[in-house]
Each structure stands twice: as structure tokens, then as C-alpha cells.
Amino acid sequence: MTEVEVPMNSNTAQKIDIDLQSEEGVDQYLTFCLAGEEYGINILKVQEIRGWSEVTPMPNTPASILGVINLRGTVVPIVELRSHFNLPEVPPSPTTVIIVVKAVEANGNQRTMGMVVDAVSEVHNIAAEEIQPPPQIGEAGDQRAIAGLTTMEQHMIILLDVDDLMINGVLGLLDDESGA
Amino acid sequence: MSMDLSEFLDVFLEECFEGLEAMESGLLHLDAGTDLEEINTIFRAAHSIKGGSAAFGFNHISEFTHVMETLLDELRDGSRQVDENIVDLLLASVDILREMVDGLKEESTPDEVRVAELKKALEAALGNHSEESPATGEHQLWKILFSPCPDLFREGNDPLRIFEALEELGTLEVQTDASTLPPLSALDPATCHLRWEAILESTATEEQIHETFSWVEENCDLKISRIEDKGEQPPVAEKETKKQPAPETPAPAPKPVVAVKAKPAKPSANRESSSIRVAIEKVDLLINLMGELVITQSMLNQVGLDLAQEGGQKAEVLLNGLAQLERNTRELQENMLQIRMLPISVAFNRFPRLVRDLCGKMGKKVDLVLSGEQTEVDKTVLEKIGDPLVHLVRNSLDHGLETSEVRAAKGKPEQGRLELSAQHESGNIVIRITDDGAGLDREKILKKAIEQGLVSDKDELSEERIDNLIFQPGFSTAEQVSDLSGRGVGMDVVKRNISDLGGTVSIQSRQGKGSTVVIRLPLTLAILDGQLASIGEDTYILPLISIIESLQIRPENLKCVTGSTELYRFRDEYIPVMRLNKLLGSQCGTDNLDQGLLVVVESEGQHAGLFIDKLQGQQQVVIKSLEANFQQLEGVSGATILGDGRVALILDIPGLVQLFHKTRNSNPAAALAAAS
Numbered sequence: 001m002t003e004v005e006v007p008m009n010s011n012t013a014q015k016i017d018i019d020l021q022s023e024e025g026v027d028q029y030l031t032f033c034l035a036g037e038e039y040g041i042n043i044l045k046v047q048e049i050r051g052w053s054e055v056t057p058m059p060n061t062p063a064s065i066l067g068v069i070n071l072r073g074t075v076v077p078i079v080e081l082r083s084h085f086n087l088p089e090v091p092p093s094p095t096t097v098i099i100v101v102k103a104v105e106a107n108g109n110q111r112t113m114g115m116v117v118d119a120v121s122e123v124h125n126i127a128a129e130e131i132q133p134p135p136q137i138g139e140a141g142d143q144r145a146i147a148g149l150t151t152m153e154q155h156m157i158i159l160l161d162v163d164d165l166m167i168n169g170v171l172g173l174l175d176d177e178s179g180a
Numbered sequence: 181m182s183m184d185l186s187e188f189l190d191v192f193l194e195e196c197f198e199g200l201e202a203m204e205s206g207l208l209h210l211d212a213g214t215d216l217e218e219i220n221t222i223f224r225a226a227h228s229i230k231g232g233s234a235a236f237g238f239n240h241i242s243e244f245t246h247v248m249e250t251l252l253d254e255l256r257d258g259s260r261q262v263d264e265n266i267v268d269l270l271l272a273s274v275d276i277l278r279e280m281v282d283g284l285k286e287e288s289t290p291d292e293v294r295v296a297e298l299k300k301a302l303e304a305a306l307g308n309h310s311e312e313s314p315a316t317g318e319h320q321l322w323k324i325l326f327s328p329c330p331d332l333f334r335e336g337n338d339p340l341r342i343f344e345a346l347e348e349l350g351t352l353e354v355q356t357d358a359s360t361l362p363p364l365s366a367l368d369p370a371t372c373h374l375r376w377e378a379i380l381e382s383t384a385t386e387e388q389i390h391e392t393f394s395w396v397e398e399n400c401d402l403k404i405s406r407i408e409d410k411g412e413q414p415p416v417a418e419k420e421t422k423k424q425p426a427p428e429t430p431a432p433a434p435k436p437v438v439a440v441k442a443k444p445a446k447p448s449a450n451r452e453s454s455s456i457r458v459a460i461e462k463v464d465l466l467i468n469l470m471g472e473l474v475i476t477q478s479m480l481n482q483v484g485l486d487l488a489q490e491g492g493q494k495a496e497v498l499l500n501g502l503a504q505l506e507r508n509t510r511e512l513q514e515n516m517l518q519i520r521m522l523p524i525s526v527a528f529n530r531f532p533r534l535v536r537d538l539c540g541k542m543g544k545k546v547d548l549v550l551s552g553e554q555t556e557v558d559k560t561v562l563e564k565i566g567d568p569l570v571h572l573v574r575n576s577l578d579h580g581l582e583t584s585e586v587r588a589a590k591g592k593p594e595q596g597r598l599e600l601s602a603q604h605e606s607g608n609i610v611i612r613i614t615d616d617g618a619g620l621d622r623e624k625i626l627k628k629a630i631e632q633g634l635v636s637d638k639d640e641l642s643e644e645r646i647d648n649l650i651f652q653p654g655f656s657t658a659e660q661v662s663d664l665s666g667r668g669v670g671m672d673v674v675k676r677n678i679s680d681l682g683g684t685v686s687i688q689s690r691q692g693k694g695s696t697v698v699i700r701l702p703l704t705l706a707i708l709d710g711q712l713a714s715i716g717e718d719t720y721i722l723p724l725i726s727i728i729e730s731l732q733i734r735p736e737n738l739k740c741v742t743g744s745t746e747l748y749r750f751r752d753e754y755i756p757v758m759r760l761n762k763l764l765g766s767q768c769g770t771d772n773l774d775q776g777l778l779v780v781v782e783s784e785g786q787h788a789g790l791f792i793d794k795l796q797g798q799q800q801v802v803i804k805s806l807e808a809n810f811q812q813l814e815g816v817s818g819a820t821i822l823g824d825g826r827v828a829l830i831l832d833i834p835g836l837v838q839l840f841h842k843t844r845n846s847n848p849a850a851a852l853a854a855a856s
Contacts, residue, residue: 054826055827056718057718057766058813058816059766059813059816060839068806068810068819069827070821073471073472073475073804074804075804075805075809075810075827111809112809113809113810171811
């Protein structure tokens with residue numbers, strides 16, 4: 001058993017137990033809340049979870065890119081997931097955290113990026129057969145990054161593909177802008 | 181027994197390139213006057229490439245190098261004189277060899293036809309001289325005396341293998357001479373006390389026999405002699421290979437071939453400096469950590485100063501400690517950056533060869549003078565400055581320097597002079613390329629520039645402005661397009677490469693007397709002298725190198741053109757006012773021109789005014805890449821971390837100016853006014 005320290009805000013820290021010895025075909029997902037919905041990302045993509053801190057804004061970037069922070073000497077871009085998914089924006093609360101993830105490009109390049117979420121919740125073991133493919137629905141927001149859906153204790157969890165979300169979704173946005 | 185050699189391959193390749201460089205520079209020195217040590221250096225380089233490539237099983241390389249080595253060996257022992265043909269041949273071989281080694285790296289196959297041709301040429305050169313090499317195909321008797329040094333076993337060599345290899349060449353009889361063997365009690369089993377005498381009956385040449393010993397050649401006394409008739413003892417061709425060549429070997433007569441020489445003479449004696457090979461990533465990691473330390477230090481400093489103001493007994497101790505820390509970090513940082521520094525000679529070394537080749541092609545006579553080669557500069561800068569320098573030197577040779585006849589007609593010395601110099605000047609490295617050629621033809625440049633619409637014929641341009649027009653994109657005055665220059669891609673690329681490195685380039689020309697290109701580069705790409713500027717709460721860094729001055733705006737000097745473009749009268753020129761907050765799409769910052777400052781910056785020879793809220797201090801900042809986790813942004817060249825741990829963006833002035841023009845493009849009239 002390993003423990004991951006999750007700062008819920010600067011004063012309290014919650015500990016989540018993670019059983020790293022997962023069975024075959026079962027992946028662990030870190031789930032978080034965003035505008036009342038629960039999302040999950042593969043825990044192997046997560047580098048760390050940080051409390052909310054001020055960011056340095058970057059010029060002429062889409063609104064969903066908040067800016068950059070200093071992560072122990074590395075300059076890390078921060079994405080506001082709410083605004084990326086066209087959800088209403090809210091001011092940061094004590095539970096607001098930045099999940100720092102490692103997104104891998106098609107060419108193997110690894111980028112460290114952060115995403116702002118309302119709160120982190122839990123780590124679930126989810127077997128591959130429990131995951132349903134995402135339904136084809138044409139509604140607002142970025143659908144591409146959704147890897148699948150699953151149900152856990154009557155909740156629906158939306159599983160996100162971090163690489164797709166960060167590389168195609170977020171950085172791709174910039175390419176579109178510069179191309180226009 | 182098979183060993184995985186792949187992990188050593190990189191080291192081998194690196195050594196090969198170093199060896200090739202050493203060979204090339206050595207060969208060029210052979211022109212100016214031959215020194216035995218020089219030939220030895222070339223020989224050693226060839227020898228280790230041969231050995232290494234054979235160990236890795238790159239037989240095409242080892243075989244080729246072998247032929248070169250044989251030729252070099254003859255030069256070394258004086259049985260052949262240095263002449264231009266041989267030098268040319270060897271230089272061409274170095275080129276081919278480099279291609280072959282490059283081929284290994286990219287796993288492509290070299291051009292076999294050329295390799296074979298050159299090898300044949302080398303063999304032909306060997307053949308027409310080495311008449312003493314015996315005809316092959318005949319059985320001959322060889323007597324081999326092999327007396328290894330005591331460390332033979334410790335260096336991992338096994339004489340048995342050598343003899344096994346010899347046996348493959350023919351019939352072998354070996355006798356062991358154990359006369360120096362100590363008594364058993366004093367015997368160290370790892371020390372070799374034995375000598376061997378072997379008689380080999382074989383069709384092999386002396387070279388092939390030598391080859392067998394190539395691994396141990398440096399560690400033994402080897403005598404190979406041919407026995408003419410069975411039973412006859414006196415050797416005919418005795419050859420001795422020792423670590424040092426016999427000192428009485430006559431040095432080949434110096435023969436100046438082409439007047440290309442590096443001067444002043446380099447201290448070539450002490451080539452083997454003691455150094456270690458470290459992967460550049462490790463150094464970069466250290467430098468990164470160093471950057472962190474500098475940031476932490478400046479953070480502590482700020483906190484310390486605040487605390488000290490509250491007073492208290494310990495305050496002074498704290499301040500002293502902090503001052504000490506600052507000194508040490510600064511020193512550590514300087515030394516750390518020093519590790520990445522290499523002498524500019526690494527970039528300059530290719531020029532003697534280049535100039536020699538180009539002069540041959542163009543029929544010009546040029547004396548190349550290098551100076552300040554020991555000036556040190558960051559490895560990254562060094563790598564990126566090579567191509568622009570080559571371009572500039574080619575340009576000087578092609579356009580600048582005249583042919584001997586023209587020079588003679590003008591009353592100049594027949595031999596042109598091209599000078600490459602480097603020196604440190606206030607935290608920058610300055611490289612000058614000076615030729616005593618024709619200089620720039622201003623009329624032609626102006627005509628061309630007007631033709632291409634770069635300037636209008638009404639503009640009154642200073643001589644300097646005209647000269648520097650050649651750095652504009654798409655500009656070329658070459659009447660004749662040669663393979664050297666004149667294709668229109670040229671000086672602008674040079675300029676762009678240099679700007680990418682954070683440097684500047686300019687040209688000074690004296691008509692009929694020559695021209696000088698001056699390149700100014702930062703010593704390192706890791707650190708930047710920055711000016712902190714604020715827009716509202718946000719801090720940005722302006723590179724100090726591009727700032728001319730900062731001033732408070734006087735309303736009477738401000739003009740509004742076509743309603744949207746603001747121009748400011750700065751000395752005698754009107755410069756566009758770029759509002760940084762608008763440019764960066766920032767919500768904060770003052771819009772009131774009375775409340776801020778105008779920073780006059782220079783970008784590509786043009787001035788512009790950057791309107792900001794206020795200036796803060798100046799400091800050296802560690803440059804962090806935005807691209808690593810994000811991507812390049814227009815107008816931003818990177819980021820840094822301030823003393824309080826916040827990230828600040830480093831602004832890229834030329835990028836900002838471009839961004840400014842882009843935003844103005846919707847209004848062409850305004851853009852034009854702003855540009856002029």
C-alpha cells in the first residue's frame with residue numbers, strides 16, 4: 001500500500017490509499033469533480049496534485065489556458081478544464097486543485113501540464129470490461145478526449161484520455177489559432 | 181564470446197569525429213611546414229579509427245583507413261615526401277571517411293563507388309612508391325621477434341591469440357624465450373616475462389603480419405624481418421615499431437603549397453590535455469539545478485532583507501550569511517557555465533580547409549588569418565554559429581575579394597587577406613570577418629533595394645543603412661549565380677540565425693578597401709541580462725541588450741497618425757509606440773501615456789517604443805524553455821522564475837515588433853507609417 005498526499009487546501013491534507021498491485025486488465029483511475037460531474041483519468045498519467053496557486057498569464061492564448069506556474073523550476077502550463085469544456089467558470093475554492101499530468105505526444109515527447117479541477121475525489125479500480133465506449137452525442141465541449149464511461153456506485157464516471165485531451169485538445173487549439 | 185558493443189558505439193563515433201578533425205587540421209598544417217609530431221598526430225588519429233572500427237566490425241572503414249595509414253606511415257618514417265597531391269588525396273580520404281562514419285550514425289550506406297575510387301587512388305599512390313614491398317603470392321619466410329612489455333596480460337591481451345592469427349597466414353613455428361623468467365616464488369602470474377621468436381612461412385605481406393600485432397603494437401618491441409633464403413639470417417628489410425618513432429628520422433622538407441595558414445602558431449605540443457568526457461545532458465542537469473539554486477538564493481535574499489529590517493541581534497549574522505551565499509552561488513554559477521564553454525576555434529577550424537578549397541576553385545589567392553581562437557563561448561552558440569560563419573566567409577571570398585589580376589590592377593597586394601577574429605566584449609562575444617576586398621557597391625545595393633521595393637528612391641539613407649540592406653530577406657547582388665553564393669537566400673538567413681541566438685550582425689564597408697562583418701553574440705543561452713518591467717501586477721523581462729533607453733513621454737512629442745497609430749519623436753526619428761498590454765492581450769496595465777514609461781528598443785536596426793507601466797530592477801535571469809511543456813508563443817522567447825517563485829515571461833523584441841505589425845495589418849496605411 002502506498003499513500004499519495006493530496007493537499008485539499010494549504011491546511012488540510014487528505015490521504016488516499018492506493019493499491020498499486022492491480023489485477024490484470026484492471027486500471028486505476030483518479031477521479032475528480034468538475035461542475036457536478038465525476039471524471040476519471042488513468043493514475044499512471046498523474047504526476048502530482050497541487051493546491052491552487054496563482055498563475056502567470058500568457059499573452060494571446062485561448063481563455064482555457066490560464067497561464068504557467070513554477071513547478072520546482074519547471075515552467076508548466078495550466079489548463080482550466082471548466083473553460084475547456086465550455087462549463088461555467090467559478091472562482092477558485094478551497095478544494096480547487098491542479099492535477100499535474102504527463103501527456104505523451106505521438107512522437108513520444110512527454111509534456112508536463114496541469115489542469116484545474118473543482119476537487120479530487122477518489123481512486124477506483126476499473127476493469128476494462130466495465131468501460132463503455134462514449135456515446136456519439138453532438139453537444140458542446142470537447143468530445144474527442146472522452147475514452148469511455150463507467151458506472152461506480154450508481155455514479156457515472158467519464159473517463160478521459162489525458163494524451164488526447166492535452167495534446168490534441170489543448171495544444172491543438174493553439175495551432176488552430178496560429179493557423180487562422 | 182560476444183560482447184554488446186552498442187553502448188560504446190556513441191563513444192566510438194565521437195572519437196572518430198574528433199580523430200577526423202585532428203587529421204584534417206593536421207593535414208592542413210602539412211602545407212605550411214612539416215613537423216614530425218604533426219604527422220604523428222594524424223597517424224595516431226587514423227590508427228585509432230582503424231582499430232576502433234575493426235573492433236566494431238566496420239570492416240569497410242578499417243580497410244580504408246588501413247590504406248591511409250600505410251601512406252601516412254611512409255610519410256612518417258620519411259620514405260616519402262609530403263607533396264600537394266598526397267595532401268589533397270589524404271584530405272579527400274578524410275572527407276570520405278567522415279561520410280562513412282556519418283553513414284554509421286544514420287545507418288545509411290556510404291557511396292561505395294567513390295570509396296572504391298579513392299581507395300584505388302590511395303593504393304596507386306602507395307604502389308608507385310613502395311617498391312620495396314614484396315610481391316605477394318610467393319611463399320616467404322618471416323622472422324618475428326616479439327618482446328612484449330610486462331603489462332601485456334594486464335591490458336587484456338593474449339599472445340596465444342596473436343599466434344593463432346599468425347597461424348592463419350601460413351605455417352608457424354614459435355619458440356618461447358623464458359630466460360628472464362624469475363623463480364617461482366617471485367613470479368607474478370599477471371606479469372609477462374616471456375619473449376617469443378616465430379618463423380612464419382607465408383604469402384602474407386609485412387603489413388599483414390603487422391596487422392596481427394596491431395592491438396599490442398604500442399606495448400611491445402616487435403621486429404619483423406624477411407629471411408631471403410632458408411637458413412640465411414641477416415634481415416633485409418628490418419622495421420622497428422616502437423612507441424616513439426626513431427628521432428633521427430629526417431623530417432620531410434617543408435613545402436609551402438597554398439598560402440593558407442593559421443597563425444599565430446598554435447602550441448601543438450601539448451595536445452593531450454587531461455580531461456574527462458561527460459554527457460552534455462549531465463552538464464545541463466547541473467546547470468538547471470544551478471538555476472534553481474540561484475532562484476532560491478534570490479528568494480532567501482528577499483526574505484532576509486525583510487527580516488533584517490525588523491532588526492534583532494541575529495539580523496547581521498543573517499545578512500552576512502546571505503551575502504556569503506550570494507557570492508558563492510554567483511561564483512558557482514560562473515564556473516558551471518564555464519563547463520559548457522568551448523573555444524571558438526572549434527568553429528574556426530574548418531576555415532583553413534574551406535578557404536583553401538574555395539581559393540583553388542576560384543583561382544584567388546587568399547591569406548587567411550585567424551585570431552582569438554581561444555575565446556570561449558557556449559557549446560550551443562558554437563554549434564549554431566558555424567553555418568552563418570561559413571556563409572559569411574564564402575561571401576567574402578566570392579564577392580569581397582577580387583582575383584589577383586584585379587587586385588594587381590588596383591595596386592593592392594596580389595594576395596587577398598581574410599581575417600577572422602573573436603574576442604570578448606562586455607559579456608558578449610564579438611566575431612569579426614574582415615576582408616581587404618572591394619567592399620560593398622552601395623549604388624548597386626541601393627538600386628537593387630529600390631527595385632525590390634525594400635526602400636523607396638526618395639528615402640535618404642545613411643551609408644550604414646544602405647550597407648545593412650544586404651541583410652534584408654531576398655536580397656542578392658551577385659550578377660552571376662555561382663554554387664558559392666548569389667542564390668538570394670543568404671544574408672537574411674545569416675541574420676535570422678544570429679537573431680535566434682539573441683545576437684546582432686552588421687557590416688561596415690569601405691569602398692575599394694574591404695568590409696568587416698561584426699557579429700555580436702551572448703556568451704551563453706542559459707542566462708540573460710534582463711530588465712524587469714511591470715504591466716499592472718504582472719512582471720515581464722526585457723532583454724537588456726535590446727534596450728536603448730527609457731523615457732517619460734512628453735505629450736508634445738507624441739503624434740497620432742491616421743487615428744490609430746501613435747508615433748513618438750525620439751531624437752530625430754519617429755518611432756511607433758507599441759502598447760505592451762494591448763500587444764499581449766492583457767487586461768491590466770495603464771492606458772494613460774502620462775502614467776507609464778516608454779522603453780526605446782532596437783529590433784533589426786529599427787527603433788520602436790514599448791509602452792509599459794514601470795520598470796523594476798535589472799537582474800540576470802535563468803532562461804527556461806516554454807516549448808518543453810507548451811509551445812513557442814509569438815513575442816515571447818522563454819520564461820524565467822523570479823525570486824518570489826513566480827514565473828515571468830521573457831519578451832522577444834523582434835517578435836513583438838512583428839506581432840505589432842501583424843495587428844496593424846488590417847490597416848495598411850498605418851502599418852506603412854509605423855514601419856518607416
